[in-house]
Amino acid sequence: MIDRRQALIGSLALSLASAARGQTAPPRIGAGAPVAGLPEPDETIDLWPKGAPGAPPMPLIEIVDERSKDSALADRAVYGISRPRLVVFRPRIPNGSAALITPGGGYRWVVIDKEGYEIGRWLAARGWTCFVLFYRLPGEGWAAGPDVALSDAQRAIRVIRARARDFGIMPDRVAAIGFSAGGHVCADLATRFAAMAYRPVDAADVLSARPDIAAPIYPVQSMRLPFAHAGSRTLLLGATPSPEREAAHSPEDQATPATPPTFLVHAEDDPTVSVENSLRLRAALRAKGVAVETHLFTHGGHGFGLRRAAGKPVEQWPELLLSWAKTQKLG
Structure with a gap:
């Protein structure tokens, strides 16, 4: 196990090396890969x-x-993000579709591996160009407050579209995928994409x-x-909003007919984020005439991503997502 001081030194060293290339390096601990044989991504935007x-008034340390x-x-988590960035996973043969991936972490931090890099690698192996977003956290003093992650997500979609030709993707085939609190970023983006967040x-x-x-x-x-997930709610809105x-910050209340087609997955035994979150969002979207695909699983708990879904019926969710995305002309 590498301690926090080593993590900080490694991250700073990588940032300095990356500065010569003009972009901030991915969040890392040291220079090597944490899992033997599994290369780390190195392309960022x-x-x-x-x-x-x-x-914030006091500079943050990542x-x-x-x-x-x-x-x-690996199960890394990063906080103190002051340089929000995209970490890129390029497929060998692009299929023209892109995914913005927003990992979870309860707005306390951003989870790197199980809800970021793992799904990025999985989708890239199937032709998708993936961009894992390391977004700023609302409890760290940014002037945008609860809209700070939304502003990063809005900006990310626009940057992906602006650089579509560089990545062999179509600007009208860009998905947003998010997990847990990153699912809030995703749903907030889907319902408030037109808000003037910056x-x-x-x-x-x-x-x-x-x-x-x-x-x-x-x-x-x-x-x-x-x-609500109490921890995420407090970090986003304060103790007594x-x-x-x-x-204003519940996507179920912000849904409009312009919200994009939406795919929902939840385990009914989730002990951390109640399945009512997905059910209420589904009802709100349907009330606005938005197409919704919903998959509920009896078992799965919370934070299953790919690794914790293995061997359970819920492990089918990524394939279900790809099949549904094809019906929406992506993939």
């Missing part, structure tokens, strides 16, 4: 050419924690931030108790 707007006790599995910074910002499809997976969604503030 910084979202904000002049730095992220509304920085820290990566390794939480895994299994040498065959001031335009370059030509990319004239492009639409609306994803063509959205897939919030076991999402944090409602900000109302008892359905008003009903108006809860509604």
Whole structure:
């Protein structure tokens, strides 16, 4: 296990090396791969050419924690993100579709492996060009407050579209996929893609931030108790948000007929994020005439991603997602 100080030193060293290439390196612990034989991605895109707007008064230090006790599995989490960026997974043969992936972490941190790189590698092996988003966290003092991750997600979709030709993708075939609190980022983007979350910074910002499809997976969604995930709610909105503030940041209350077709997956035995989050979002989307594909599984718990779904019926969810995406002309 590498301690936090080593993680910080490794991350800084990689950032300095990457600065010579003009982009910030992926969050890492040291220079090597944490799992033997599994290469680390190295291509990144910084979202904000002049730095992220509304920085907190005290500069943040990006820290990566390794939480895994299994040498065959990495389980890293990063916080103190001041340079939001996309980590790119290129397929050998692009199929023209792209996915913006927003990992979870309860808005406390952003999970790197099980809800980021693993699904990025899996989709890239099937022709998708994937972009894992390391977004800023709302509890770390950014001026945008609860909209800070949304502004990064909006900007990310626009940057992907602006660079579509570079990656062999079609600008009208961009999906958003998010997990847990990253599912909130995904659903927030799908319902509030047109909100003015930041001031335009370059030509990319004239492009639409609306994803063509959205897939919030076991999402944090409602900000109302008892359905809300308490930790995410507090970090996003504070300890005692008003009903108006809860509604403003609950995708179920922000759905419109323009919300993109949506794919939902949840386990009914999820002990962390109630399945009511997906059910309430489904009902709200259907009420607005939005096409919704919903898959509920008896067993799966929370945070299953790919690794914890193995050997259970819920392991079918990625294939179900791809099959549904084809009906929406992606993949």
